[in-house]
Amino acid sequence: MTLTSGDAVGDAGQMTDAEVFAEHRSLLFTVxxxxxxxxxxxxxxxxxxxxRWSGRPAGPVDNPRAYLVRIATRQALNRTxxxxxxxxxxxxPWLPEPVLTAxxxxxxxxxAESVSMAMLVVLESLSPAERAVFVLREVFGYDYDEIAGAxxxxxVAVRQIAHRAREHxxxxxxxxxxxxxxxxxxxQKFLESMFSGDVQGLxxxxxxxxxxxxxxxxxxxxxxxxxxxxxxVARFLVGLVRKGGQDGVIEDIQINGAxxxxxxxxxxxxxxxxxxxxxxxxxxxxxxxxxDKLASLAHTRELTLDS
Numbered sequence: 328m329t330l331t332s333g334d335a336v337g338d339a340g341q342m343t344d345a346e347v348f349a350e351h352r353s354l355l356f357t358v359x360x361x362x363x364x365x366x367x368x369x370x371x372x373x374x375x376x377x378x379r380w381s382g383r384p385a386g387p388v389d390n391p392r393a394y395l396v397r398i399a400t401r402q403a404l405n406r407t408x409x410x411x412x413x414x415x416x417x418x419x420p421w422l423p424e425p426v427l428t429a430x431x432x433x434x435x436x437x438x439a440e441s442v443s444m445a446m447l448v449v450l451e452s453l454s455p456a457e458r459a460v461f462v463l464r465e466v467f468g469y470d471y472d473e474i475a476g477a478x479x480x481x482x483v484a485v486r487q488i489a490h491r492a493r494e495h496x497x498x499x500x501x502x503x504x505x506x507x508x509x510x511x512x513x514x515q516k517f518l519e520s521m522f523s524g525d526v527q528g529l530x531x532x533x534x535x536x537x538x539x540x541x542x543x544x545x546x547x548x549x550x551x552x553x554x555x556x557x558x559x560v561a562r563f564l565v566g567l568v569r570k571g572g573q574d575g576v577i578e579d580i581q582i583n584g585a586x587x588x589x590x591x592x593x594x595x596x597x598x599x600x601x602x603x604x605x606x607x608x609x610x611x612x613x614x615x616x617x618x619d620k621l622a623s624l625a626h627t628r629e630l631t632l633d634s
Contacts, residue, residue, distance in 0.1 A: 344381050347391045353629045354392070355399045357442070360630070361462045362403040362455075363410065364423035364447045366623040372402045392634050393473060400459055400477040407455040418545030420553060422613055423447040424620040425582045425599050426628040432584040433507075438632050439584030440503045441466045444613050445603045447583070448540070449499045453492055460485055461492040467632060501611065504604045513604050514586060521564045529561035534608040539563065544617035547598075560612065580624075589624065596621045 342350075355376055359369035376399045388394050414421055423444055433439050440446060441462075450458050459478050463469045464485075471482040471489070478485065504510055513532050520528030539560045543549025554563050575592040580599070587601035599621065603611035615621065 348377055348380055348395070351392055351395050351634045353631045354634045355395055356628070357630045357632065358396055358462065358467065359399050359403045360426070360628075361441060361447070361450070361466060362400065362459050363406060364451060365410065366424045366426050366628065368406055368410065369403070372399055372406060375402045393469075396463075396467075396469075397473075397477040400463065401479075404455055404459055404478065407458075411455075418543070419549055419551045420540045420542055421451070421544075422540055422542035422615050422620070423451070423583075424623055425587070425601075425615055426630070427624050427626065428581045428584050428630060429627055430581055432581065432630060435584075435632070436503065436505070437466070438630060441632075442583050442630055443503075443585055443603075444583050444601055445501045445611060446496075448611075448613075449496055452499065453495060456480070457488055457492040457495070460488045461496060464489045465493060465496075501603050502605050504606075509607050510586065510604050513607060513609065514602060517602060517609060518588075522568055524565050524568065526558075526561045526565055529564060530557045532607075532609055533557040533560055534605070534610045537609055537611065539612040539614065541614040542617050542620065544619065546618055547616040549614070549616050584630075596624045599624070 352373060355373050356369050359372040360366060363369055363372070376395060379398050379402075380395060425444065426442075428442070432442075450461065453461065456478055460474055463474045463477060464471075469477075471485045474480075474489075475482045475485045480488070516532050517529065519525075520532070535557050536555070537557055537560050539550070539554040541549040541554075550563070554560050575590045575597060577588050577590055580587055580589045582599055582601055585601060587599055589596050590598040590600075597618075598614060598616045600612065600614045602609045603613070
């Protein structure tokens with residue numbers, strides 16, 4: 328096969344560089360987002376990956392998918408250093424930047440679980456190398472040799488990192504609630520009880536050790552520390568409603584592959600909230616009011632585990 332300038336050859340056949348990149352773009356965004364927990368930074372990584380892809384030496388690429396994922400992973404790891412410094416000075420709990428997802432993401436259990444807010448919070452407790460290895464191995468199914476090339480470690484070291492990261496995540500990850508009828512019933516009871524001021528009704532759907540994390544980033548009013556326990560969380564939520572605040576409309580949306588609520592004020596998102604439900608009770612609540620993290624809700628993100 329004859330190559331012309333800007334062509335890449337691999338499992339995609341003969342395509343231009345731009346066409347090959349477009350085919351893998353959603354995959355690259357998903358990889359970067361799961362490593363970083365930030366849609367804005369993941370988008371920057373995708374752009375940097377394209378620049379390196381289009382600026383590489385001329386010639387065929389046998390496996391464009393692996394080549395691009397390797398570049399994106401390295402760029403994401405480079406960016407984690409900057410993010411780590413930013414988070415040292417972050418005010419209050421840090422939560423992932425939520426992304427608006429299409430309803431069909433819920434149908435792909437592996438994808439929905441891997442990009443869930445709850446999973447991204449757990450991944451945040453890993454080191455950057457552990458997080459990248461876990462994502463590439465457990466979510467995307469790359470072998471140890473492929474991962475080694477992406478994270479600049481030996482395959483033996485990658486295997487050890489993967490084992491350590493897997494044990495860490497398994498000990499902390501919430502169980503995925505597959506019963507949508509149960510999820511809908513709990514969400515309905517939660518909302519009705521909160522807005523009616525029914526503390527006991529709220530406690531009935533909250534797990535005894537429930538945790539509420541509220542991310543304002545110092546730019547909006549939010550709890551500076553996690554709120555723990557059914558009684559404290561219920562009273563905190565009812566107190567918020569009683570205090571009132573700005574008028575707005577609450578709507579159902581899909582965030583990170585799961586149902587959530589968004590508070591719209593004059594058509595703009597001012598807050599999102601999401602419940603993590605296990606065995607019919609709420610075990611975690613996430614509330615994001617940092618305006619910098621709500622900008623990505625302007626459009627639906629296409630997430631995928633495949634090209």
